[in-house]
Amino acid sequence: MAVLAPTRAYPRPSLHRAGQLVYRNALAYKHYWIAFISGFFEPVFYLLAVGFGVGQFVDGVPFGGGRLDYPSFLAPGMLAASTLNGALFDGFFSPFFKLNWMRTYDGIITTPVNIPDIAVGEVAWALIRGTIYGAGFLIVMLAFGLIHSPWALLALPAVMLSSAALSAGAMVLTGVTKQISSLEKVITLVVFPLFLFSGTFYPVSLYPDFLRPIVQATPLYHSASLLRSMTTGEVGPGTLWHVVYLVAMFVLASAMAIWLMRRRLIS
Numbered sequence: 001m002a003v004l005a006p007t008r009a010y011p012r013p014s015l016h017r018a019g020q021l022v023y024r025n026a027l028a029y030k031h032y033w034i035a036f037i038s039g040f041f042e043p044v045f046y047l048l049a050v051g052f053g054v055g056q057f058v059d060g061v062p063f064g065g066g067r068l069d070y071p072s073f074l075a076p077g078m079l080a081a082s083t084l085n086g087a088l089f090d091g092f093f094s095p096f097f098k099l100n101w102m103r104t105y106d107g108i109i110t111t112p113v114n115i116p117d118i119a120v121g122e123v124a125w126a127l128i129r130g131t132i133y134g135a136g137f138l139i140v141m142l143a144f145g146l147i148h149s150p151w152a153l154l155a156l157p158a159v160m161l162s163s164a165a166l167s168a169g170a171m172v173l174t175g176v177t178k179q180i181s182s183l184e185k186v187i188t189l190v191v192f193p194l195f196l197f198s199g200t201f202y203p204v205s206l207y208p209d210f211l212r213p214i215v216q217a218t219p220l221y222h223s224a225s226l227l228r229s230m231t232t233g234e235v236g237p238g239t240l241w242h243v244v245y246l247v248a249m250f251v252l253a254s255a256m257a258i259w260l261m262r263r264r265l266i267s
Contacts (some may be wrong), residue, residue, distance in 0.1 A: 013116035013258070020113060021121030022128070025090070039085035040133045043078035044140055050074060050201070061203060064234035075146040076228035077200030079155075080220055082137045083163045086130025088191060091170030095122050096177055105265055115265055119258045122174075123167045130163030131156075141231065149233025158230050158243075162223035165246040168253035169219060175260025194220045219249055 029036045051071035060067035098104035105118055113121075138155055141147050147155075173186060198220035204212055215221055226242035229235050 011114050011116065013114075013120040015120075017113045017117040018121035018124060021108070021118060022125045025094075025121075025125045036129070039089050039129075040082065040136050042085065043081045043133075043137060046081070047071070047075055047078045047140070047144075051078075062205065063203065063228075064232065068232065071144070072146050072148065072232065073203075073228070074201065075141050075144075076231050077198075077224045079134055079137045079141065079159065079227050079231075080162060080198075080224040081195055081200060082133040083130040083159055083223060084166050084191075084195065084220060086128075086133045086163060087126050087166035087170045089126070090129045091123060091126035091167040092173050092177075092186070093183075095171065095174040096183070099174060099261075099264060100178065100180070105261075109265060115262045116258045118265075119171055119254070119261045123164070123171050123254060123257065126167035126170060127160065127163045130167060131160050134159030134163065147231050149231065151230045151233050151235055155227060155230040158226050161243065161246050161250070162226065165219055165249040165253065166223065168250050168257055171257035172253050172260060175257055175264060194218055198224060200224050219246065222246055 051074040055070035055074065058070040061070055061073040062068075063073060105115075108118060109115060135156060138147075138152075138159070173190070177183070177186060197215055198218045199215060200220065204215050204221065207215055222242040222245045226239060226246070229239045229242070
């Protein structure tokens, strides 16, 4: 007599099924490619206006035991911001409306695609968008002569790691945000301070002592610092710590995103 294996109450995510969601998202953007690339330009404008504009009045930035010209300091921070934009657009804004207003996921879970597949697929799609933004920004940096080390060959993998960590964190925000009125609070109280105060525009050493540990605990700080190490060649033991932080964030935030999405969709 054949014995049927018990069905998992909470199935593990499948890369194949998650890939189907990525394919669905790609098809959805096929006719809205301008919206897809729009988030790339904001960091570029900041680099041009602040890096090369305001930067003319800045006599270098203390970095790595010496001084670094301001555009070269700012550019990796804006590179990290590019990955953040990709993570936010497709790891938070788009899934928020699919979950709360369009009810897209309610239909998807009636197919073989399950809740963990949705979370993994949306994180993967946001990672792809953030990586595309980051790769484009690296080309801008190369064109302006803002890459100063062969270590920059590892900048694209670092962009992918940053995108993965930030995308998983964005999906966590999706899981805890229920009201459209909360979007403004998330942008004002989380995203904008993260963008401004994570060592993107000026060194963390300029912060008061009591604020420095808080800034150094933010994911965008680790992303910007890792990318700055790659593009300037100032690679050391601290670089490995940035990698460990981002890997840990990706793993933990992905697991939390799956748990939160399961709670939202099952309830």
